[in-house]
Amino acid sequence: MGTLVIENIVAGYGSGPNILRGLSLTVEAGKTYCIIGPNGAGKSTLIKVIAGMLKPREGRIIYKGELLNGLRADQVLQRGVCYVPSDRSLFPDMTVKENLRMGGYILRNSRLVEKRIEEIFAQFPILKEKSSQMAKNLSGGQQQLASIARAMVLKPELIMLDEPSLGLAPKVVQQIFGTIATLRDQGLTIVLVEQNARKGLENADQGVVLDLGTNSFERPAVEVLHDPRIQELYLGKRRQPLQTENTQ
């Protein structure tokens, strides 16, 4: 089974304080996990640690029985764990197609990469249409789509998406979650970090609430969605009326 086990991870940046403080989480294959929590809770840090972009100070990450921590980002990728950063970081001066080709960089088989790109074009016609445009000229939603597609070139078993809806118009957010739903249907394991907690949870099997660098709460997504505490904290439902500073 492609289970991802995270045990007591402690991590932080440079010589800074610990952001993750002994976090543990088990990600079961084929399920979608939505990670929510306040700013600074360590949501993105967790993903970066799993992806090999940040070395944990303590703890273990085990994927399919193999230890991932200590591996470089490219080595984690080789093992089928993909990461889509929050800043839609495409290569701005490469075309959409070149960006997708870079997605297949570790495959070392250009014919296979071209084949995968054709499959992606069939799935997302808009990318085919824009294939020879520079990535920097795409709209925000198209860039997000392209960066998810770039990860799909590897046909990963596990994909981690950091704030895919960040800064996108509501209609575009809808499309991105449509894409995520497609990935779910294909049986991928998905770890989703979302500011838009409601949308994220609606599209997930499990909800994980991080607080101060630990896993404070993990339930089926539907339960998290309807938990009154969570509703109050992250979903914008308040028991008391909003403070009236702007309403004079």
Place this chain on the structure above:
Amino acid sequence: MIQIIQVLILGLALGGVYALMSSGMTLIFGVMRIVNLAHAAFIIMAAYISFWLFKLWHVDPIVSMAVTMPVMFLVGVLYYKVMFASRADNPRFTDITVLVTFASALVIEGVLSYLFTGIYRSTNPIYATKPFLVGPFFVPQSQVYATAISITLIISLWLFLRYTRVGNAIRATMQNRNSAQVVGVNVAWVSMLSFGIGLAMTGAAGSLLSFIFTFFPSKHVAWIGMLMSLVVLGGMGSLMGAMLSSFLLAVIAAYVSFYWGPTWAPITFYLALFLILLFRPQGLLGKKMDG
């Protein structure tokens, strides 16, 4: 009229060498955000290798590129490993590189002065002093060869970056280091390789420079100011930009030198640096940088 065209030809004939010198520096900055103030010192170092190969065994300086390029590549890889590899994640990496490379330039200058004294050197293969005469125009053979070789090397570098897997990884790292890591590029390895390639370019530049200019250990001080202005004018990190600015400034400097005397030629570069920083700090073909 003939004079005006003659000056243009001389300027263009130098432009290629300037472009070669700045290409390595702009690549190194583009990939790693290293401001390599030792670039000119490395060029002088390579020029000395060519000089001694010529002096001791009569190896033609163009042929000795086969030695200087791989040697400087290895120097670059080693230098990067020792000085920068462990610091690459430091948030003030670029600031650090300015100091480290400046210090390195002084060390290289000191060692070269100690070993080879401050005597003006140059190699003098047969073509060093012969011109091509094209109609009424006079074109120094040495500069034609040097510029032709330089352009060939820069185009090869460009093709390498554009069409090979490793070249694409280098370009990806230049455009977005974080994303390059995300798609599985080993950026530490790419950085080391790019530094090696950048210094291989100084190897070639040193060999070519050895027969068109005289050089001595502290000459790098004059060159680095000029290289900085070429790289900044082109847009730091832009290969094509560096090439464009090299030809542009070489030609302008040739005219300045012709009308006001050679003493004034260097002012062209500094004035260009000054103006570009005032009006278009991202350079001719560069991109605006965030943060």
